[in-house]
Amino acid sequence: MNATTPTPVAAGAMDAPQTRPWLASYPAQVPPTIDDAKIGTLNDIFREALAQYAHRPALESFGKRMTYGELGRAADAVASWLQGQGLKKGDRVAIMMPNVMAYPAILFGALLAGGIIVNVNPLYTPRELTYQLNDSGARFLFVLENFGLTVEESLPDLTLDKVVLVAPGDLLGLKGAVINLVSRYVKKAVKPFRLPKAVSFKAVMAEGSGRKPQPVAVTRDDIAFLQYTGGTTGVAKGATLLHRNVAANVLQLEAWMLPFVGNREDHLMVTALPLYHIFALTVCGLLMAKIGGCQLLIANPRDIPGFVKTLQKSRVTLMSGLNTLYNALAHAPGIEKVDFSQLVFAVSGGMATQEAVANMWQEVTGQPIVEGYGLSETSPVVCANRLDIEKFTGTIGYPLPSTDVSVRGSNGEILPTGERGELCVKGPQVMAGYWQRPDETAKVMTPDGYFRTGDVAVIQPDGQVKIVDRMKDMVLVSGFNVYPNEVEDVIVKHPGVLEAAVIGLPDEHSGEAVIAYVVRKDPKVTEDELRHFCRENLTGYKVPRRFEFRETLPKTNVGKVLRRALKEEVERSQAH
Known part of the structure; x- marks a missing residue:
């Protein structure tokens, strides 16, 4: 694959012979597909923004617009x-x-x-x-x-x-x-x-x-981005995103949200996730240009006190973030002084959002967290909750317009509604392949042109998709599947816990044992207390064998907890 003639791997979005229950659950104003003829280049989107919105604010940084x-x-x-x-x-x-x-x-x-x-x-x-x-x-x-x-x-x-x-x-x-x-x-x-x-x-x-x-x-078939991914799972690979892949995702997001947010002149999107991350790049950087919104650029989102001060001076209408960021903000002193009266939605992606965090965020702001789902390889958004939800759903919502998904078994067979399997995606937002790695591209595409996400999911009867976990993070305890997200979600509901990460480690009796790493909110919380709490909420084999208390958890630069780093730490200590 060279720079100008990539080999597309994903066929058209809606050509699989399969029922799409999610379409019946779409908001009335959202179309089932986007118009392929309107998918242009990102340069077109930018030039149109300059022509339409020349006098509108586009960016705000350190108080200057x-x-x-x-x-x-x-x-x-x-x-x-x-x-x-x-x-x-x-x-x-x-x-x-x-x-x-x-x-x-x-x-x-x-x-x-x-x-x-x-x-x-x-x-x-x-x-x-x-x-x-x-x-x-x-x-x-x-x-x-x-x-x-x-x-x-x-x-x-x-x-x-x-x-x-x-x-x-x-x-x-x-x-x-x-x-x-x-x-x-x-x-x-x-x-x-x-x-x-x-x-x-x-x-x-x-x-x-x-x-x-x-x-x-x-042209729309030229490459726009080499978006590197897989650094947390192995050698980083460049997802080859064509102009039409990313432009299509911008149009899909616009179709999904415009009925609820309108094309207001005063839209201010909190861009706290870095723009080099595909989520912020598309949902903030490019979508705001499409609708003429302004981005509030946060250079250092880890400086929570500074972040809160910036929010106190702003009337934000849109927000993007991920679970750890919403958790930190909801706990931050001074957050109660932020005026969230104009907030239309707060969208979360990048990692699983925990119900306890979502509930606390809604208490602070009055708005639920709208969870979405995507990957670097899908430009990124595949699914999103409706923007008119009244409370956090715990699902990733519905596939966007022109997006088809299926859940598949180990042999690639499409599984019936309600069964767990690998989530596979087809749509105009799916990458053209991995940069100069046809072998790696072949591994992640099905024969009928779907991208294999590596995530375990269930499609519910109304078409909502629920992610169960990453396939590679699943813990196998005596033949039973344990999904770390589920265990973490329970642990962080304990009022004395701030954050938790769960991994599986080898065990001679059960194959693997569930281990929990916990950052306490209340320093008096004990291991026995947490084990008892988990036993009340989880079946026996899912209860962590051991709880380890930490001051912090290892995270990527965007705040995603790195379970792999915890595993490697244990492996290193055992090697010595």
């Missing part, structure tokens, strides 16, 4: 500079930054120039960065200066043409200069590094603003 018109001019400058540096259509441009004002300008600028975006986690080690940049063949890297040292350490093994250093205050005017000084000299967030050939983002803007970018004939 940027309109769509200003964002368009900044993106054009980036595109013009890249073309001046010799970027050709299909060349890869890597972005290694948190949610700062420059991110969307670089993203859209690179796409307008005909580039392919490679989103990079800024917390990567030099080894991980080297692998991803070399695997993708990136020519350009835009990196926040805070992570310059990682780039310096990787540079001898990289084949980059240019490194562009971005500062957190870039595109923020005079206020940006203050933010940069605080970041560098007060917080000391920038470790010393040497990248003598790097270019500053200010220089890029100065040079690129002098001329209009050359128009590039980008």
